[in-house]
Amino acid sequence: MNYLELAQKVVRMALERGATGAECTISEGNEFSASVRMRELENLKESGSRGAGIRVLIGRRSGSAFTSDLSAEGLEAMVASAVRLASITTEDPFAGLPAPEELGALEGDLDLYHADIAALSTPVKIELARAAEQAALDMDPRIAASEGASFDSDVGARYFANSLGFAGGYRSSSCSLSVVPVAKDGESMQRDYWFSAARSFARLEKPEEVGRKAAQRALRRLGARKAPTQRVPVVFESRVARSLVEHLFEAVSGDSIYRKASFLAGKLGERVASEKLTLIDDGTLPGLFGTAPFDDEGVPSRRTVVIERGVLNSYLLNCYTARKLGLKTTGNASRGIAGNAHVGHGNLFAEPGERTPEEIIAGIRNGFYVTELMGFGVNIVTGDYSRGAAGLWIENGELAYPVHEVTIAGNLAEMLMNLEAVAADLEFRSSVASPTLMIGEMTVSGH
Amino acid sequence: MRVSETIFGQRFGLTERDLERYLGEALGRGGDYADLYFEYVASTSVNLDESIIKSATQGVSVGVGVRVVAGERTGYAYSDDFSPDKILRAARTAACIAEGPAKIQKLGLTPAPRHNLYDLDVPPTERDLAERADLVARADKAARAYDPRVFQVQASYGDSLRYVLVATSDGSLTFDRQPMARLNVMVLARGGANGQPQRGYAGGGGRVALEYFLNEKTPEYFARDAARQAIVQLDAAPAPAGEMTVVLGPGWPGILLHEAVGHGLEADFNRKGVSAFSGRVGQQVASPLCTVVDDGTLAYRRGSLNVDDEGVPTQRTVLIEKGILRGYLQDKLSSRLLGARLTGNGRRESYQHMPMPRMTNTFMLAGDSDPEEIIRSVPKGLYCANFGGGQVDITSGNFVFSASESYLIEGGRLTRPVRGATLIGNGPEALRYVSMVGNDLRLDEGVGICGKEGQSVPVGVGIPTVKLDRMTVGGTAA
Numbered sequence: 001m002n003y004l005e006l007a008q009k010v011v012r013m014a015l016e017r018g019a020t021g022a023e024c025t026i027s028e029g030n031e032f033s034a035s036v037r038m039r040e041l042e043n044l045k046e047s048g049s050r051g052a053g054i055r056v057l058i059g060r061r062s063g064s065a066f067t068s069d070l071s072a073e074g075l076e077a078m079v080a081s082a083v084r085l086a087s088i089t090t091e092d093p094f095a096g097l098p099a100p101e102e103l104g105a106l107e108g109d110l111d112l113y114h115a116d117i118a119a120l121s122t123p124v125k126i127e128l129a130r131a132a133e134q135a136a137l138d139m140d141p142r143i144a145a146s147e148g149a150s151f152d153s154d155v156g157a158r159y160f161a162n163s164l165g166f167a168g169g170y171r172s173s174s175c176s177l178s179v180v181p182v183a184k185d186g187e188s189m190q191r192d193y194w195f196s197a198a199r200s201f202a203r204l205e206k207p208e209e210v211g212r213k214a215a216q217r218a219l220r221r222l223g224a225r226k227a228p229t230q231r232v233p234v235v236f237e238s239r240v241a242r243s244l245v246e247h248l249f250e251a252v253s254g255d256s257i258y259r260k261a262s263f264l265a266g267k268l269g270e271r272v273a274s275e276k277l278t279l280i281d282d283g284t285l286p287g288l289f290g291t292a293p294f295d296d297e298g299v300p301s302r303r304t305v306v307i308e309r310g311v312l313n314s315y316l317l318n319c320y321t322a323r324k325l326g327l328k329t330t331g332n333a334s335r336g337i338a339g340n341a342h343v344g345h346g347n348l349f350a351e352p353g354e355r356t357p358e359e360i361i362a363g364i365r366n367g368f369y370v371t372e373l374m375g376f377g378v379n380i381v382t383g384d385y386s387r388g389a390a391g392l393w394i395e396n397g398e399l400a401y402p403v404h405e406v407t408i409a410g411n412l413a414e415m416l417m418n419l420e421a422v423a424a425d426l427e428f429r430s431s432v433a434s435p436t437l438m439i440g441e442m443t444v445s446g447h
Numbered sequence: 448m449r450v451s452e453t454i455f456g457q458r459f460g461l462t463e464r465d466l467e468r469y470l471g472e473a474l475g476r477g478g479d480y481a482d483l484y485f486e487y488v489a490s491t492s493v494n495l496d497e498s499i500i501k502s503a504t505q506g507v508s509v510g511v512g513v514r515v516v517a518g519e520r521t522g523y524a525y526s527d528d529f530s531p532d533k534i535l536r537a538a539r540t541a542a543c544i545a546e547g548p549a550k551i552q553k554l555g556l557t558p559a560p561r562h563n564l565y566d567l568d569v570p571p572t573e574r575d576l577a578e579r580a581d582l583v584a585r586a587d588k589a590a591r592a593y594d595p596r597v598f599q600v601q602a603s604y605g606d607s608l609r610y611v612l613v614a615t616s617d618g619s620l621t622f623d624r625q626p627m628a629r630l631n632v633m634v635l636a637r638g639g640a641n642g643q644p645q646r647g648y649a650g651g652g653g654r655v656a657l658e659y660f661l662n663e664k665t666p667e668y669f670a671r672d673a674a675r676q677a678i679v680q681l682d683a684a685p686a687p688a689g690e691m692t693v694v695l696g697p698g699w700p701g702i703l704l705h706e707a708v709g710h711g712l713e714a715d716f717n718r719k720g721v722s723a724f725s726g727r728v729g730q731q732v733a734s735p736l737c738t739v740v741d742d743g744t745l746a747y748r749r750g751s752l753n754v755d756d757e758g759v760p761t762q763r764t765v766l767i768e769k770g771i772l773r774g775y776l777q778d779k780l781s782s783r784l785l786g787a788r789l790t791g792n793g794r795r796e797s798y799q800h801m802p803m804p805r806m807t808n809t810f811m812l813a814g815d816s817d818p819e820e821i822i823r824s825v826p827k828g829l830y831c832a833n834f835g836g837g838q839v840d841i842t843s844g845n846f847v848f849s850a851s852e853s854y855l856i857e858g859g860r861l862t863r864p865v866r867g868a869t870l871i872g873n874g875p876e877a878l879r880y881v882s883m884v885g886n887d888l889r890l891d892e893g894v895g896i897c898g899k900e901g902q903s904v905p906v907g908v909g910i911p912t913v914k915l916d917r918m919t920v921g922g923t924a925a
Contacts, residue, residue: 042519042521043521045522046540053506063502066506068508068509145720182842229688263643338504339502374839374840374845374846374871375869376836379867382643382644386686386921405873405919406871407868407920408921409869410923443922445689445919447689447690
């Protein structure tokens with residue numbers, strides 16, 4: 001029996017045990033990882049695992065369970081456990097499965113699986129990591145150490161079935177190559193990293209390129225100093241700008257909205273950002289990391305314009321949060337393998353503008369170009385934002401010297417209104433992406 | 448303890464002979480060392496939101512990890528199936544890290560010593576479901592009763608029972624049963640001057656029985672604290688920006704030590720020479736008032752373990768003694784390569800992960816100062832009572848941690864609450880500015896989760912009231 005049939009069977013088992021509705025997820029995956037440090041193979045890991053999860057509804061009560069034991073007894077025990085748990089939860093008038101007409105899956109090949117990854121031999125994968133690290137070590141004698149380079153891959157599949165007759169599954173693959181070089185000069189020691197990730201090996205950046213970029217990033221941090229406390233324009237390099245998009249995701253997620261736990265709650269239709277910002281969630285783009293034929297409730301993925309030229313156009317919703325808010329699902333249900341679905345995203349990104357990052361920097365007399373952010377000082381309820389930062393100071397339109405051990409602070413609501421520039425350099429290296437962004441003014445705190 | 452007395456023997460038929468056979472297979476290609484990590488975890492979680500229990504989940508996760516070490520190389524493979532052919536296949540996969548004939552001929556396993564820090568008669572996972580669900584319902588009631596401005600409460604309870612068996616090619620066999628339970632309460636309140644909601648959070652637990660939440664730290668205790676924090680924030684002013692004197696309250700603010708020094712002292716980073724603390728043993732890295740330890744042997748604590756995930760008993764390790772750097776936290780691989788003594792800090796998230804040096808409970812020993820006197824000594828500064836998470840870049844030594852409840856100190860008194868702000872410092876320097884250490888050491892409530900290279904493990908932290916003469920505070924008010 002294949003896993004899709006098994007998921008359907010588990011749903012039937014739940015109905016036989018008294019559930020009035022059920023949804024079952026089964027996932028399987030094989031992971032591989034080879035890491036090299038200072039030119040020597042360090043770690044090699046290869047294995048596969050599977051898991052099944054069920055959520056049952058008994059009327060408006062729900063219960064969930066999961067197991068790594070897919071034997072008949074293991075699945076029986078899982079179903080029994082979920083049914084038992086439904087007796088301790090409370091009736092929730094909004095609990096339920098999607099409406100039958102909401103179910104479905106995108107047709108056609110979404111380019112999520114490539115056989116070229118599984119076809120790579122172990123020596124080739126080790127050599128990729130070795131070549132990437134070597135390129136970093138060769139860049140400059142100041143690249144004196146390394147935390148290593150690694151090639152990682154994941155090949156897996158996910159299956160979902162529910163008691164309304166939906167059943168679907170899809171395979172996916174991904175691989176990545178990363179390097180973490182350490183640069184030393186006198187007392188100063190700094191590390192940075194670069195990585196490339198893709199669903200097919202053919203689309204991965206060349207190891208030499210990954211190594212070189214990582215080394216350049218570590219080298220340019222050498223001799224970093226603190227900056228004086230002041231208010232200045234702040235440019236978020238694309239790699240860190242994506243974290244702002246992640247904060248926006250939390251703020252527009254239906255889970256935060258119905259609890260009024262977001263500074264964007266109740267702002268639908270209002271201007272919430274400068275008109276430079278258009279934020280899109282698109283789970284349909286072929287070959288990307290946030291793409292899937294259907295979400296984790298069996299609703300087809302789609303494109304949602306979340307913020308259009310600064311105006312909040314849509315929240316991101318699953319069926320539950322949509323019912324709570326009197327809206328329709330946007331196909332953004334997400335879950336591990338068990339539990340009530342929460343809200344996730346497809347490919348979430350800020351639409352690129354036309355200028356290069358260099359052109360944006362050229363217009364700044366005194367400012368901060370941030371290349372790394374640290375810590376968790378972001379409060380989605382209030383929008384308060386305060387994080388550790390490192391990067392390069394901008395003087396007269398040019399990157400002048402490295403800066404670290406400072407914080408940048410503001411409030412997300414104000415930062416969005418103050419978004420003065422969006423660059424053209426959008427690149428999808430994960431399911432959240434952003435071009436370089438410039439905020440008109442933030443507080444840099446240093447000495 | 449015999450394997451036949453463990454869940455792995457009783458439920459899955461595992462025997463000593465099986466273990467020896469798997470280890471033999473793992474070393475079949477000439478590895479220097481191998482170990483097997485059998486894991487069985489049963490977990491339960493219950494979530495309340497808007498005064499109703501919206502979800503409850505139970506699950507079981509079972510698997511075995513096989514590790515083979517050859518020189519500085521490690522091979523790793525795992526199986527979520529305990530059938531001998533699957534485990535042998537994992538052993539053969541891991542074995543490939545070595546190249547050559549088997550070096551180790553004879554294997555024998557002897558039960559190894561361990562502590563007995565959390566032997567519960569009835570672990571929370573075996574209690575009635577309704578009893579556990581009642582905890583979140585009580586938390587909801589108490590938070591709402593605390594103040595009418597509270598309008599949203601989320602409470603969650605989770606527990607797990609992890610059975611672990613570690614068999615190593617150096618002959619040790621250990622078994623442990625590790626309970627864990629945790630209660631969390633998150634509150635939103637509104638009604639401040641600007642009309643904006645504010646949040647408060649509290650939670651705690653450990654390797655404890657359900658009685659802990661019934662008799663010691665009750666749902667009401669955590670709920671009231673979460674509600675209190677949200678209400679305090681309603682009147683908070685913008686946080687200051689720049690360098691200033693910072694006083695850390697006792698308990699969870701010990702996360703400073705975890706980030707500023709703890710990670711930087713994990714032996715793997717130092718073996719590789721990439722930590723800001725590399726090569727600094729014996730040097731002054733903190734004020735003489737500071738003694739910092741990592742202690743995995745505290746009964747019932749979240750970060751404690753009878754044995755680490757390599758089968759080594761945990762211990763108390765002095766990291767910094769009166770300001771002098773004393774040592775690192777070791778796992779087996781680093782200790783062998785550095786020729787250093789084991790410290791029982793080899794930990795992993797699950798059977799799917801390789802062990803590495805990790806902290807357990809990390810805290811600073813109490814000093815002599817009266818906490819009141821410490822605050823009185825500050826003309827102008829910031830008092831931080833509670834924090835969210837933190838992070839460190841171990842190479843530059845820069846670390847951050849985010850204050851979630853703090854107050855301005857003006858003229859030696861706490862005057863008004865300020866909004867959340869991140870504090871930033873540099874590990875080998877930050878503790879040099881410690882000028883007073885309180886006599887009120889407190890450990891955190893039991894909520895810490897530490898992430899490293901994609902692996903999460905539970906940890907504890909602690910600190911007495913501490914005054915730092917200089918620290919950068921990342922607020923918005925210049």
